[in-house]
Amino acid sequence: xxxxxxxxxxxxxxxxxxxxxxxxxxxxxxxxxxxxxxxxxxxxxxxxxxxxxxxxxxxxxxxxxxxxxxxxxxxxxxxxxxxxxxxxxxxxxxxxxxxxxxxxxxxxxxxxxxxxxxxxxxxxxxxxxxxxxxxxxxxxxxxxxxxxxxxxxxxxxxxxxxxxxxxxxxxxxxxxxxxxxxxxxxxxxxxxxxxxxxxxxxxxxxxxxxxxxxxxxxxxxxxxxxxxxxxxxxxxxxxxxxxxxxxxxxxxxxxxxxxxxxxxx
Amino acid sequence: xxxxxxxxxxxxxxxxxxxxxxxxxxxxxxxxxxxxxxxxxxxxxxxxxxxxxxxxxxxxxxxxxxxxxxxxxxxxxxxxxxxxxxxxxxxxxxxxxxxxxxxxxxxxxxxxxxxxxxxxxxxxxxxxxxxxxxxxxxxxxxxxxxxxxxxxxxxxxxxxxxxxxxxxxxxxxxxxxxxxxxxxxxxxxxxxxxxxxxxxxxxxxxxxxxxxxxxxxxxxxxxxxxxxxxxxxxxxxxxxxxxxxxxxxxxxxxxxxxxxxxxxx
Numbered sequence: 001x002x003x004x005x006x007x008x009x010x011x012x013x014x015x016x017x018x019x020x021x022x023x024x025x026x027x028x029x030x031x032x033x034x035x036x037x038x039x040x041x042x043x044x045x046x047x048x049x050x051x052x053x054x055x056x057x058x059x060x061x062x063x064x065x066x067x068x069x070x071x072x073x074x075x076x077x078x079x080x081x082x083x084x085x086x087x088x089x090x091x092x093x094x095x096x097x098x099x100x101x102x103x104x105x106x107x108x109x110x111x112x113x114x115x116x117x118x119x120x121x122x123x124x125x126x127x128x129x130x131x132x133x134x135x136x137x138x139x140x141x142x143x144x145x146x147x148x149x150x151x152x153x154x155x156x157x158x159x160x161x162x163x164x165x166x167x168x169x170x171x172x173x174x175x176x177x178x179x180x181x182x183x184x185x186x187x188x189x190x191x192x193x194x195x196x197x198x199x200x201x202x203x204x205x206x207x208x209x210x211x212x213x214x215x216x217x218x219x220x221x222x223x224x225x226x227x228x229x230x231x232x233x234x235x236x237x238x239x240x241x242x243x244x245x246x247x248x249x250x251x252x253x254x255x256x257x258x259x260x261x262x263x264x265x
Numbered sequence: 266x267x268x269x270x271x272x273x274x275x276x277x278x279x280x281x282x283x284x285x286x287x288x289x290x291x292x293x294x295x296x297x298x299x300x301x302x303x304x305x306x307x308x309x310x311x312x313x314x315x316x317x318x319x320x321x322x323x324x325x326x327x328x329x330x331x332x333x334x335x336x337x338x339x340x341x342x343x344x345x346x347x348x349x350x351x352x353x354x355x356x357x358x359x360x361x362x363x364x365x366x367x368x369x370x371x372x373x374x375x376x377x378x379x380x381x382x383x384x385x386x387x388x389x390x391x392x393x394x395x396x397x398x399x400x401x402x403x404x405x406x407x408x409x410x411x412x413x414x415x416x417x418x419x420x421x422x423x424x425x426x427x428x429x430x431x432x433x434x435x436x437x438x439x440x441x442x443x444x445x446x447x448x449x450x451x452x453x454x455x456x457x458x459x460x461x462x463x464x465x466x467x468x469x470x471x472x473x474x475x476x477x478x479x480x481x482x483x484x485x486x487x488x489x490x491x492x493x494x495x496x497x498x499x500x501x502x503x504x505x506x507x508x509x510x511x512x513x514x515x516x517x518x519x520x521x522x523x524x525x526x527x528x529x530x
Contacts, residue, residue, distance in 0.1 A: 023366075063362055063369035069377040073338045094362050096386050097328055098413040101288075104328035112334040121361050123388045124411045125418030146389045148363040153390030153436050159424050171418050 002137050003116040004179045007088040007204075007230075011056040017261040018254060019057035019090065021208070021234030022047065022079060023064045024072075028239050030246040037071035044079045047238050050247035054254040057088035057230050059206075060115075080113045088230075089116045090206065094143055096121030096128050103131035110135045119143060119184055119206070122168050126175060133176055139204060140181050144168050144196070147186030147209030169199060178202045182228075190219035197227050205229040210257075211236030217260050231261050267402050268381040269444045272353040272469075272495075276321040282526040283519060284322035284355065286473070286499030287312065287344060288329045289337075293504050295511040302336035309344045312503050315512035319519040322353035322495050324471075325380075345378045353495075354381045355471065359408055361386030361393050368396035375400045384408060384449055384471070387433050391440060398441055404469065405446050409433050409461070412451030412474030434464060443467045447493075455484035462492050470494040475522070476501030482525050496526050 001009075011017065024040045033039040048058065058079075065076035083089055091113055095105040109118045110132070117139035120129060132140050145155050145165040155165040162170075172181055182204030185193055193207070205224065210217050211233035220231070237257065241249030266274075276282065289305045298304045313323065323344075330341035348354055356378055360370040374383045375397070382404035385394055397405050410420050410430040420430040427435075437446055447469030450458055458472070470489065475482050476498035485496070502522065506514035 061362070061366055063360070063366045063373070066373040067369040067377065069373070070335060070338050070342060073335050077335060094360070094386075095328070096361065096388075096408075097326070097359050098411055101326055101328045104332040108328070108331040108334070112332070121359075121386045121388050123361075123386050123408060123419055124413060125415030125420070127413040127415040143361075143388060146363055148389060148392040150363075150390030150392040154388060154429070154432065155390070157424050157429070157432060159422050159429075164419070164422070164424075164429065167419065167422060 002179070003088070003139055006086065006116065007056065007139070010087055013086075014053055014056060014258075015262060016054055016056045016258045017229055017231045018055050018258050019059050019088075019206075019230045019232040020047065020051055020055050020237050020254065021059040021061060021092070021232050022238065023061055023234040024075065025064065026068070028235075028242075030242045030244070032244050032246075037068065037075050040068070040072075041075045041078050044075070045082055046247040047250050048082060048084075050251040051237070051254045052084055052087060054251065054258055055087065057090055058083050059090040059092045059232050059234075061092040061234075077113065080115065090141070090230075091115035091118040094119045094121050096124055098124050098127045102128050106131045106135065110138055117141060117182075122172065125171075129172070129175060129181075133180060139179070141184045141204070141206045142168060142172055142181060144183040145186045145189065145192060146184070147188045151186060166196070166199070169196065173200065178204065182206060184208065190216065190223040193220060193223040194225070197223065197225055201227055203228070206232065208232040217257075221261060221263055231257075233257050267444070268353070268404055271351065271381065272321065272404070275352055278351075279318055279321060279523075280527060281319055281321045281523045282494055282496045283320050283523050284324050284471075284495045284497040285312065285316055285320050285502050285519065286324045286326060286357070286497050287503065288326055288499040289340065290329065291333070293500075293507070295507045295509070297509050297511075302333065302340050305333070305337075305340045306343050309340070310347055311512040312515050313347060313349075315516040316502070316519045317349055317352060319516065319523055320352065322355055323348050324355040324357045324497050324499075326357040326499075342378065345380065355406070355495075356380035356383040359384045359386050361388055363389050363392045367393050371396045371400065375403055382406060382447075387437065390436075394437070394440060394446075398445060404444070406449045406469070406471045407433060407437055407446060409448040410451045410454065410457060411449070412453045416451060431461070431464070434461065438465065443469065447471060449473065455481065455488040458485060458488040459490070462488065462490055466492055468493070471497065473497040482522075486526060486528055496522075498522050
């Protein structure tokens with residue numbers, strides 16, 4: 001079974017576009033969780049146990065693990081291992097380097113962590129992406145437009161009448177098919193999602209920035225128009241409560257977002 | 266003492282612009298080195314011992330460590346710890362994310378690894394760089410122009426008559442002064458180095474791609490015109506020999522490059 005099939009299966013089985021971002025932060029752990037690496041792993045496991053029938057994917061942003069050094073890296077590895085086999089995984093590493101360096105990053109994400117997909121920063125061009133594409137059954141999400149204010153510094157600079165981020169799409173479209181390359185589309189800009197969706201109707205979008213980052217989910221769903229998408233929420237789900245019942249509270253929040261993304265009442 | 270002063274001191278003490286990139290690769294270890302993480306660390310230590318009076322800096326590209334998982338991450342940490350206090354260190358992590366994620370990456374590079382400097386991918390704009398700048402005595406190298414073929418995919422796209430990589434400079438110049446932000450300038454393009462040097466005569470350049478990547482060192486030195494620069498060589502120095510005398514061979518290669526970069530005969 002291909003990773004795309006796996007993603008479609010779990011999306012359909014759980015009726016969910018929701019991806020939960022497991023952005024660990026020792027300062028935000030519930031009171032009942034130990035403030036050490038064992039505690040961080042226990043926390044992730046509890047969130048996964050409570051939400052695995054509500055999501056299509058889990059996303060691990062490497063930064064939050066790396067900040068805790070070797071201990072954090074270990075939690076990252078064990079979190080990947082704990083996620084049930086049928087749920088899609090995203091190594092949100094935003095790696096971007098060239099040649100044999102990029103190959104080493106691909107080895108880390110796809111062999112060591114065995115992620116189904118990875119986020120990549122496209123700035124150095126095709127050479128960055130090529131070693132990842134050499135794994136023939138993995139999905140790559142190219143960082144295209146981010147949800148932060150300073151995304152205008154470069155991503156929206158105009159080249160021949162089109163913003164740079166659209167050139168990322170124009171150029172990368174020819175690198176591989178829709179089952180191999182998707183796009184990270186920051187969620188603050190519904191009108192941009194609409195226009196990008198028009199450009200690449202069948203590409204997978206990874207849409208972060210919903211929830212704690214505040215994007216208006218309804219507008220985004222509408223703009224996406226039913227195209228293949230994974231919508232990520234991190235802190236708003238995982239830190240739903242700091243009480244003993246934190247996992248249950250996360251589950252409730254996950255159900256809330258699932259409904260919202262499915263446009264249910 | 267500031268990190269810039271440290272960098273200038275070691276550059277002057279060792280009369281060297283040479284940075285050695287410790288790009289570990291288990292398949293290229295000398296025969297006498299064990300093919301495990303202990304061996305990789307022994308190798309790095311031997312190279313450092315043999316070259317520490319010849320270099321101004323050591324650069325660790327995180328990819329080569331991450332490919333070996335937790336074991337590799339440990340070698341990375343121990344390599345940072347082993348480098349003598351007076352030698353400048355570069356966390357070549359090319360991280361680039363936003364907001365609290367970028368903050369976590371900065372914590373990893375500057376607190377956990379205690380690097381003097383870091384490489385950053387500027388694509389998401391100022392928000393990526395800001396958390397790194399909050400450490401007031403560290404140097405940031407922005408990925409500007411890379412030495413690979415597909416650097417033309419985006420970095421050389423023309424905006425209002427200037428390539429994108431120059432806009433990275435135009436925009437970032439105002440973020441902080443020359444002691445805080447430097448630039449990664451891929452070494453294959455001497456004419457580009459000349460033109461960038463003209464634009465920012467006093468900024469630090471990290472120039473990779475010399476040596477195994479094949480750039481013409483003499484042209485580059487000339488183009489740089491004596492501006493503040495660190496010139497990196499990785500494989501051509503560290504894999505100078507696979508014999509028992511590998512460290513000595515690396516030292517000889519390092520001396521060769523030091524001379525070349527100093528324009529000595």
